[in-house]
Amino acid sequence: MKNTAPKPIASLSLDLDNKWSYMKTHGDSGWDTYPTYLPLVVPRFLKVLSDLDLKMTVFVVGQDVARDENFESIASISSHGHEIGNHSFNHEPWLHLYTESQLVTELAKTEEHIERVTGQTPKGFRGPGFSFCELLLRVLIRRGYLYDGSTFPTFLGPLARLYYFMNATLSREQQEDRRQLFGRFSEGFRSLHPYLWKFSEGQLVEIPVTTMPFFKVPIHASYLLYLARYSPLIAKAYWQSSLALCRLTRTSPSLLLHPLDFMGCDDDKDLAFFPAMDKPHESKVELTHWMIREMSKHFRIVPMKEHAESLSMKWNASNSGDRFSERVTELSHK
Numbered sequence: 001m002k003n004t005a006p007k008p009i010a011s012l013s014l015d016l017d018n019k020w021s022y023m024k025t026h027g028d029s030g031w032d033t034y035p036t037y038l039p040l041v042v043p044r045f046l047k048v049l050s051d052l053d054l055k056m057t058v059f060v061v062g063q064d065v066a067r068d069e070n071f072e073s074i075a076s077i078s079s080h081g082h083e084i085g086n087h088s089f090n091h092e093p094w095l096h097l098y099t100e101s102q103l104v105t106e107l108a109k110t111e112e113h114i115e116r117v118t119g120q121t122p123k124g125f126r127g128p129g130f131s132f133c134e135l136l137l138r139v140l141i142r143r144g145y146l147y148d149g150s151t152f153p154t155f156l157g158p159l160a161r162l163y164y165f166m167n168a169t170l171s172r173e174q175q176e177d178r179r180q181l182f183g184r185f186s187e188g189f190r191s192l193h194p195y196l197w198k199f200s201e202g203q204l205v206e207i208p209v210t211t212m213p214f215f216k217v218p219i220h221a222s223y224l225l226y227l228a229r230y231s232p233l234i235a236k237a238y239w240q241s242s243l244a245l246c247r248l249t250r251t252s253p254s255l256l257l258h259p260l261d262f263m264g265c266d267d268d269k270d271l272a273f274f275p276a277m278d279k280p281h282e283s284k285v286e287l288t289h290w291m292i293r294e295m296s297k298h299f300r301i302v303p304m305k306e307h308a309e310s311l312s313m314k315w316n317a318s319n320s321g322d323r324f325s326e327r328v329t330e331l332s333h334k
Helices: 019-026 038-052 062-066 068-079 100-118 134-142 157-166 172-177 185-189 221-228 232-248 281-298 304-318 328-333
Strands: 009-015 057-060 083-086 195-199 202-206 254-257 300-302
Touching: 009 281, 009 304, 038 068, 038 281, 057 062, 057 068, 062 068, 062 100, 068 083, 068 100, 083 100, 083 304, 100 134, 134 195, 134 202, 202 304, 221 232, 221 254, 221 281, 232 281, 254 281, 281 300, 300 304
Parallel strands: 009 057, 009 254, 009 300, 057 083
Antiparallel strands: 195 202
């Protein structure tokens, strides 16, 4: 007998980090000329989502939205029905070092350009490099945001940061700025399940970037593409196991994509320092398409705003939102 029970909800998002932002974080010269690959990559991921008849959230960088050469690319994302989220203005993964006025400016400038280009008012935020802090969360609440997606519950953040530093040309001062890139070891103790941040200003839904239940190792598309360099079969088995563990633990996955999941060595030689950028784009697009399709077999995939709204309605109806909350003091210890 066919199972007619509704699928559990899941969300899909893409951090639209542009070429210049990767070069900037990596310490490469020439980033301040703002080289862009958006006209190349945006049509590719829009086609994948169109083929799968799905909508997602795209977190955009304000500096990109502000530049005329990116207008058509970013406007097309919204015109295809996808949610636009705020990914900061300058894409600096050290927001924890910002003052309150700097955070307000970073958010406000991006909001202004998103509204001008897409007509949308962003309700979700993700910090570049998973950068966030208590002050940022409070500012988000005051500015009317519904959710944040900056937490990355894995123990492997320091290892990823070390790998990145080994392949970068950064001064000691630049490394100090980036010392929380990809998060601390203690991030691995955070919950995989969505919860509420509660402050005197109000509350904010947190939707973590999902990692593998129990093991807390990354499962986002870039990681799968890295595994596929060695064995596509192992990469696919890894993803199938991750989805099975999400179902077993009733974890609603929030899958993260990046532009380089749709690009390869045939597109750009300057970004060869990224894992899996030695593969042609066709094989990467094919695997990313497969990942999303497999996820859709078991979960109802929606943009993150819809995911957050669904959670809020559920928690309000059950009047049990308190058990999903984390103590604010946790931030000062992690």
